[in-house]
Amino acid sequence: MIECLREADVFEAIAFGRWPADADAELRGHVAHCPVCRDLVTVAAALQSDRQALVGAAQPPTAGVVWWRAAVRTRAEATRTAMQPITMWHRVVAACVAVVAAVLSRDLWQWGRAADVLASFGGQRAALVLVGLVAALVLAPLALYFTLADD
Amino acid sequence: MRDVTITELERLGGGIADAEATFQMDEEAFRRFYERTARPVWAYLARMTGDPRLADDLLQEAYYRFLRARPALDDEAHRRNYLFRIATNLVHDIRRRPHVDDNALPERGECETSEAHGGDVAADTVRRIDLARAMARLKPRERDLLWLAYAQGSSHGEIAQTLGLKASSIKMLLFRARRRLAAILRDTER
Numbered sequence: 565m566i567e568c569l570r571e572a573d574v575f576e577a578i579a580f581g582r583w584p585a586d587a588d589a590e591l592r593g594h595v596a597h598c599p600v601c602r603d604l605v606t607v608a609a610a611l612q613s614d615r616q617a618l619v620g621a622a623q624p625p626t627a628g629v630v631w632w633r634a635a636v637r638t639r640a641e642a643t644r645t646a647m648q649p650i651t652m653w654h655r656v657v658a659a660c661v662a663v664v665a666a667v668l669s670r671d672l673w674q675w676g677r678a679a680d681v682l683a684s685f686g687g688q689r690a691a692l693v694l695v696g697l698v699a700a701l702v703l704a705p706l707a708l709y710f711t712l713a714d715d
Numbered sequence: 716m717r718d719v720t721i722t723e724l725e726r727l728g729g730g731i732a733d734a735e736a737t738f739q740m741d742e743e744a745f746r747r748f749y750e751r752t753a754r755p756v757w758a759y760l761a762r763m764t765g766d767p768r769l770a771d772d773l774l775q776e777a778y779y780r781f782l783r784a785r786p787a788l789d790d791e792a793h794r795r796n797y798l799f800r801i802a803t804n805l806v807h808d809i810r811r812r813p814h815v816d817d818n819a820l821p822e823r824g825e826c827e828t829s830e831a832h833g834g835d836v837a838a839d840t841v842r843r844i845d846l847a848r849a850m851a852r853l854k855p856r857e858r859d860l861l862w863l864a865y866a867q868g869s870s871h872g873e874i875a876q877t878l879g880l881k882a883s884s885i886k887m888l889l890f891r892a893r894r895r896l897a898a899i900l901r902d903t904e905r
Contacts, residue, residue, distance in 0.1 A: 604893065606897040607897050612865065
């Protein structure tokens with residue numbers, strides 16, 4: 565047997581504080597002989613008493629505080645969400661700069677070709693071109709960062 | 716520390732007003748709902764986690780998620796069930812963390828409140844500690860079921876909705892959980 569037809573009556577008596585003193589004698593008699601209702605009394609009475617004590621001890625913050633914290637957090641999350649495309653754009657630009665830098669570096673390291681190109685400029689001019697290329701590689705990402713950064 | 720300008724404060728205020736517009740109810744409706752539900756939800760969280768301080772944090776989180784959610788909640792009962800469902804999910808998330816102490820023992824602060832109810836403080840405290848220990852020996856789902864059914868007084872349909880179970884299975888699950896807890900409590904009394 566997993567249920568008893570009197571369970572609802574027994575639980576009602578417990579929930580409304582009538583159990584056991586103010587409950588029907590007939591209901592008390594039934595509980596004494598019904599294993600299902602006996603378990604129900606043991607469990608429900610313990611849980612109801614525990615809940616009463618916990619609810620009495622509860623000191624939740626006021627509704628206003630909970631509302632305000634939720635509003636502040638919602639706004640912070642909205643701001644973070646709005647910032648996401650910018651962050652994504654930063655990443656795309658950084659990736660492009662990295663690819664370009666890698667390609668240029670590879671070409672520069674192929675000294676056979678680079679030396680031919682530089683030789684055509686002459687000694688001092690070749691050094692200037694090299695410095696310019698290195699500066700561009702270093703400064704371009706920085707310039708992009710400061711252009712796109714918000715603050 | 717950087718000074719905050721009036722403009723920034725105005726922007727913050729405006730931002731909060733915008734944020735409030737995304738909530739599923741206005742502040743007054745929320746206040747009324749909160750007054751009716753905060754203590755029972757806190758009690759549930761405190762008993763299920765065994766940690767009143769954690770219950771404080773989870774309470775805020777539960778209401779935050781509740782306000783941000785946009786389900787079709789047409790009446791108070793549905794809202795309440797939905798809130799308990801959020802609370803249940805939060806407790807499940809906490810249980811998955813390995814460091815949580817799962818012994819749901821009442822703390823000194825909780826026990827002191829028994830005096831306010833005028834009962835036998837010592838006996839009541841012992842009974843509550845026994846219950847907490849017995850609950851800690853149950854499976855998490857059994858604890859949820861028993862609390863919702865017998866502490867909260869939820870119907871089988873409401874429990875099914877809150878725990879995401881089939882309504883038809885609640886009766887059997889509840890029967891087993893109840894029998895188990897009753898046996899543990901009787902053993903403890905002997």
